[in-house]
Amino acid sequence: MNKTKRKIFETSMKLFAEKGYDATSIEEITATVGVAKGTLYYHFSSKEEIFNFLIEEGVKLLKNSIAIKTDKLENSIDKIRAIVLIQIKILVKYENFMTIILSQIWGTDPRSQMCKNYVFEYIQMIEEIVKDGIEKGEIVDADPNVIASGIFGFTCSSLIYKMRHHDEEIDVMTLDREIEKSFIRKLKKI
């Protein structure tokens, strides 16, 4: 990717995450990057195209990360552990991307629909693992839909956790261990 295009891409990602898609103007993007409006329109055909480009790049990264780590694992609980850990890592590493996704999935407009579909695909993938685990008797017999959505929601709450702690850096391993203790293993003492 071109240097200028990359800068526009990165600045847009940052501003969309901070202020939202609508509240971020083309002018602000170009001013931040330090180029003229026309330059942006030389690299992207519209504001919407920047957004789409950005989401697709993010999704690519996410899918790669996950496929690599889960394929080799056998036990379903281990897979779920791995997914939770990866997702926390992704939330930290691609925070702006995840922020954009999480702020966009709630509406009914086309842009929201697109983001939703990606999230659904992702949850679907978790669901398959859960289903498999239930069949094998490795995971308690509950609704895989609920568990899969729940895993997604629970791990996304790490972002909320981070925001609550005034954006100090998250210790990924500690957070993961806490989630393991409180969620994956059990909440109530036996």
Next chain:
Amino acid sequence: MNKTKRKIFETSMKLFAEKGYDATSIEEITATVGVAKGTLYYHFSSKEEIFNFLIEEGVKLLKNSIAIKTDKLENSIDKIRAIVLIQIKILVKYENFMTIILSQIWGTDPRSQMCKNYVFEYIQMIEEIVKDGIEKGEIVDADPNVIASGIFGFTCSSLIYKMRHHDEEIDVMTLDREIEKSFIRKLKKI
């Protein structure tokens, strides 16, 4: 509240949830309600004021619902069970309100900050209950922050669950039972 004002309030709530704050124009609100622009500005001083009003009304409802139900319970796990159940009910009953909140808490602008603060307050409340439960030995010894944020994230995932099921009505009790089985009790078979 005035009949016209209420209609503007409800329509705004619906449209903000569906299309987002910025993408919803005053024209669209008034056209949907069936009044002239001036009427809206007779009842509200600005678009921002509609939003603030709407959030405050929602928060009021939410706080009332929760205080009523948790105060009389003794055991911490029971309290958490109650909170989860209430929150699912609220998610279903005040879906538009929760949608607005969830789409707004990720940014850094003043409007996001306001919504965030309400959510933090709410999670704080859960955290206190969790802390209490840990001290009493009723809840496993993990980071109360993580658990509290997690409970919030997990229950909010019910909205995602609903979206994934093409918005068919949620059976609150079933969903609650599933969350109890998969999250509150334990995920892994012993």
Next chain:
DNA sequence: TGAAAATTTGAACAACAAGTCAGATTTTAA
């Protein structure tokens, strides 16, 4: 009834934002 108060109207305004384009500048490569 009638006049004051409350409510509604919609045209007009100012601000702003997305997108365009003809020309300037820089890079490429023969």
Next chain:
DNA sequence: TTAAAATCTGACTTGTTGTTCAAATTTTCA
């Protein structure tokens, strides 16, 4: 060196949006 291709510029166009306000209509109640 030089001319074509690629990249960049920023004033301009076009459309939209939040907000205002003087006048019209409806409601209140003495």
